[in-house]
Amino acid sequence: MSGAEELNPCFAVRQSAEWVLSQTQLVSIDDGGIQQLAASLADAAPHFSPASFDRTLHFWDPAQPERVSQYLLVLDALNFCFWPQEGLEYEHLAGGLRQAVQADPQALHAERLATVDGPGVRRLLRQERPLPLEEERARLLREVGAALLDQYQGQAANLIQAAGQSAVRLVRLVTAVFRGFRDHCIYRGRQLFFYKRAQIFVGDVWGAFHGAGLGRFTDIDQLTMFADYRVPVVLRELGVLRYAPSLAAAVDAKQELAPGSQEEVEIRAATVVAVERLRGELQRRLAAEGRQAPHLCSVTLDWWLWEEGERNIQRHRPHHRTLTIHY
Numbered sequence: 493m494s495g496a497e498e499l500n501p502c503f504a505v506r507q508s509a510e511w512v513l514s515q516t517q518l519v520s521i522d523d524g525g526i527q528q529l530a531a532s533l534a535d536a537a538p539h540f541s542p543a544s545f546d547r548t549l550h551f552w553d554p555a556q557p558e559r560v561s562q563y564l565l566v567l568d569a570l571n572f573c574f575w576p577q578e579g580l581e582y583e584h585l586a587g588g589l590r591q592a593v594q595a596d597p598q599a600l601h602a603e604r605l606a607t608v609d610g611p612g613v614r615r616l617l618r619q620e621r622p623l624p625l626e627e628e629r630a631r632l633l634r635e636v637g638a639a640l641l642d643q644y645q646g647q648a649a650n651l652i653q654a655a656g657q658s659a660v661r662l663v664r665l666v667t668a669v670f671r672g673f674r675d676h677c678i679y680r681g682r683q684l685f686f687y688k689r690a691q692i693f694v695g696d697v698w699g700a701f702h703g704a705g706l707g708r709f710t711d712i713d714q715l716t717m718f719a720d721y722r723v724p725v726v727l728r729e730l731g732v733l734r735y736a737p738s739l740a741a742a743v744d745a746k747q748e749l750a751p752g753s754q755e756e757v758e759i760r761a762a763t764v765v766a767v768e769r770l771r772g773e774l775q776r777r778l779a780a781e782g783r784q785a786p787h788l789c790s791v792t793l794d795w796w797l798w799e800e801g802e803r804n805i806q807r808h809r810p811h812h813r814t815l816t817i818h819y
């Protein structure tokens with residue numbers, strides 16, 4: 493491994509996931525499923541674009557890039573573990589925060605974030621009932637507010653600019669500056685990295701700004717997919733991921749899987765590797781057909797898979813359940 497790779501958190505995610513997959517007993521990747529899914533996506537992939545990012549659900553104002561940046565960092569500081577509350581979904585987080593910023597442009601000012609408490613986060617998202625892990629969400633926001641004030645004049649936009657248009661550098665900065673984004677674990681004596689919220693923040697900045705201005709990155713293709721709890725469901729339903737009977741029974745019975753357990757780690761790692769292999773297969777197919785797919789990358793592939801999950805949410809089997817701040 494070269495020095496540069498040692499510094500590359502996205503490489504660390506790929507390497508971690510590949511290592512886990514070399515040991516897996518509970519989850520396997522069906523290469524026939526990869527081939528089939530790549531064939532079915534060959535017509536859509538050339539149209540993948542950062543511009544598919546939803547600017548109506550999310551806060552967007554072309555005149556306020558700083559405010560958009562602050563919104564996206566807060567969004568992805570809180571973008572985890574909705575499932576303990578029946579009916580609570582990502583759209584309530586994105587939409588609630590958007591309304592908060594539209595109602596009060598200072599709602600996400602770093603000073604406000606640095607002093608927020610649990611009920612304050614609930615009010616920010618316009619939720620009536622206590623949020624899952626509500627005090628943790630408040631602690632994570634206080635950490636973001638304090639660190640922004642300490643190092644970036646309170647502005648997420650300054651943090652983004654400090655990365656010099658490198659997605660890899662921005663993942664490194666986010667995981668260096670904010671403890672809450674350090675999505676890693678020790679498994680069988682090894683440190684494994686997933687960095688889901690740090691990477692999805694970079695993906696969301698790229699998407700919100702349609703790959704221009706603050707959202708311009710020269711290496712966005714370095715990001716991996718975002719190891720959440722939705723995309724594994726889609727890959728399982730599409731015959732790409734196969735669960736051992738014991739794991740399938742636990743997931744389908746909605747039993748909680750402990751963070752860092754073999755079950756949870758194998759699901760997350762296999763999802764990362766499967767999407768990397770799917771991307772490679774799609775790129776090979778399109779190149780062989782002489783077709784261009786300028787924005788085919790793990791980010792746009794991830795978004796397609798996640799939205800495929802949203803489209804089929806009623807019919808798909810349950811997602812795995814891990815109580816965590818990471819995804």
Ligand SMILES: Nc1nc2c(c(CN[C@H]3C=C[C@H](O)[C@@H]3O)cn2[C@@H]2O[C@H](COP(=O)(O)O)[C@@H](O)[C@H]2O)c(=O)[nH]1
Nearest residue numbers: 545571572574581582583718720721722723795798819
């Ligand atoms: N891998 C991946 N995970 C994603 C997203 C998003 C939303 N991204 C939007 C922004 C731009 C794109 O166009 C997407 O529309 C949320 N999540 C994760 O899902 C879970 C919530 O699910 P549910 O309970 O159903 O709301 C939770 O862990 C959340 O962190 C994604 O894109 N990729």
